[in-house]
Amino acid sequence: MTASIPGSPGTPDSSDVVDRLLTFAYRGWIVSCGTQRIDGGLYRPVVFCRPDEPGEKDARLPVDTDNAAYASEAEALRHGEQQAMRWVHDRTGGQGEF
Structure with a gap:
C-alpha cells in the first residue's frame, strides 16, 4: 500500500493540477509531473x-525558476520531468552520471 502525497494528483486538494500526468520511476523514486494552468493560457509544471522505499519523505518540488511559465502543457511537463530528475539525482549522490 502506498500513501498519497498531500496536494499530489488524485488527492482532494490538487484541483489546480491538470488531468494529464507523466509518471515514471527514477533512481528509487516515483515521480508524477502534472501542470497547472495560469494566466494567459500558460502552464506551470507541478512535480x-x-x-x-521507506525512509524518505514525499515531496512536492518548488517552482525552480523565477519565470516558470510555458506556452504549452507538453513543454511544462518536459521541464517538470527534467526538474524531477535533477532533484532525485542530487539526493542519490549520482555525481557525473546525469
Missing part, C-alpha cells in the same frame, strides 16, 4: 516525488 511530486515519492520514495520507492
Whole structure:
C-alpha cells in the first residue's frame, strides 16, 4: 500500500493540477509531473516525488525558476520531468552520471 502525497494528483486538494500526468520511476523514486494552468493560457509544471522505499519523505518540488511559465502543457511537463530528475539525482549522490 502506498500513501498519497498531500496536494499530489488524485488527492482532494490538487484541483489546480491538470488531468494529464507523466509518471515514471527514477533512481528509487516515483515521480508524477502534472501542470497547472495560469494566466494567459500558460502552464506551470507541478512535480511530486515519492520514495520507492521507506525512509524518505514525499515531496512536492518548488517552482525552480523565477519565470516558470510555458506556452504549452507538453513543454511544462518536459521541464517538470527534467526538474524531477535533477532533484532525485542530487539526493542519490549520482555525481557525473546525469
